[in-house]
Amino acid sequence: MAPVLTLEDVHTDIAQYHILHGVSLEVPEGGVHVILGRNGAGKTTTLRTIVGLWKARQGSIRFRGQDITRLQTPDIARLGIAFVPENMGIFGGLTVEENMRLATADGSFDAERLKRIHAIFPAMAQFWTKPAHALSGGQKQMLAVSRAIIEKRDLILIDEPTKGLAPAIIRNMIAAFREVAAETTILLVEQNFHFAKALGQTVAVIDDGRIVHRGTMAELAGDAALQSRFLSLSVEA
Numbered sequence: 001m002a003p004v005l006t007l008e009d010v011h012t013d014i015a016q017y018h019i020l021h022g023v024s025l026e027v028p029e030g031g032v033h034v035i036l037g038r039n040g041a042g043k044t045t046t047l048r049t050i051v052g053l054w055k056a057r058q059g060s061i062r063f064r065g066q067d068i069t070r071l072q073t074p075d076i077a078r079l080g081i082a083f084v085p086e087n088m089g090i091f092g093g094l095t096v097e098e099n100m101r102l103a104t105a106d107g108s109f110d111a112e113r114l115k116r117i118h119a120i121f122p123a124m125a126q127f128w129t130k131p132a133h134a135l136s137g138g139q140k141q142m143l144a145v146s147r148a149i150i151e152k153r154d155l156i157l158i159d160e161p162t163k164g165l166a167p168a169i170i171r172n173m174i175a176a177f178r179e180v181a182a183e184t185t186i187l188l189v190e191q192n193f194h195f196a197k198a199l200g201q202t203v204a205v206i207d208d209g210r211i212v213h214r215g216t217m218a219e220l221a222g223d224a225a226l227q228s229r230f231l232s233l234s235v236e237a
């Protein structure tokens with residue numbers, strides 16, 4: 001099957017700094033695909049370049065065969081790509097419902113879809129009328145993902161959802177992310193190898209703005225030598 005997203009030799013500059021040095025990546029359709037790498041390796045820059053928040057200076061990004069390299073971020077979003085940034089982009093002073101409503105195309109909910117989201121993330125129903133700042137760190141992350149899937153998406157980019165969360169919360173998130181991945185494709189940036197391993201079908205390891213390893217997660221998970229070679233680059237291996 002053709003990949004849903006393809007990056008070919010992508011170079012990105014931030015101000016005068018050359019950050020991505022020719023990133024090539026294929027994201028297969030369906031399931032969870034992971035980018036691992038240490039702090040500052042270029043994970044966030046890769047996601048931001050995909051959604052047009054940074055512009056690739058060189059190389060190409062194709063989504064379902066369409067060249068999106070030079071499109072503006074809102075046009076990329078309209079094609080069906082959602083981005084959950086590390087800071088989650090939620091409004092603490094607004095209720096969960098209001099946060100969700102702002103994420104819809106026209107302010108209205110599809111009842112079936114909302115029911116499904118409440119089933120995947122029960123805390124969203126429980127806190128529906130409460131301000132988002134009342135949510136725990138893990139629940140805020142759930143809200144951020146719920147917002148991303150309030151409209152049906154083809155691809156969701158999620159930046160380090162486990163950052164700062166307790167292991168018990170992270171374990172709960174695994175099942176919820178599997179449910180989300182059953183209907184869409186997730187490109188996940190992580191430093192937590194246990195979480196990545198539980199969810200990922202494929203993995204790319206990035207270091208210093210370059211992809212240094214690509215393969216299946218099963219291969220990396222089952223190969224101690226590969227892990228010590230590549231995951232020493234990642235802080236929570």
Ligand SMILES: Nc1ncnc2c1ncn2[C@@H]1O[C@H](COP(=O)(O)OP(=O)(O)OP(=O)(O)O)[C@@H](O)[C@H]1O
Nearest residue numbers: 014015017019037038039040041042043044045046
């Ligand atoms: N706004 C910016 N201005 C200057 N340099 C930046 C900026 N944003 C990122 N960088 C640099 O780009 C490099 C890659 O950063 P990036 O955020 O993509 O890394 P990351 O792998 O996501 O790491 P982290 O886990 O810390 O988020 C780092 O060296 C970082 O210092």
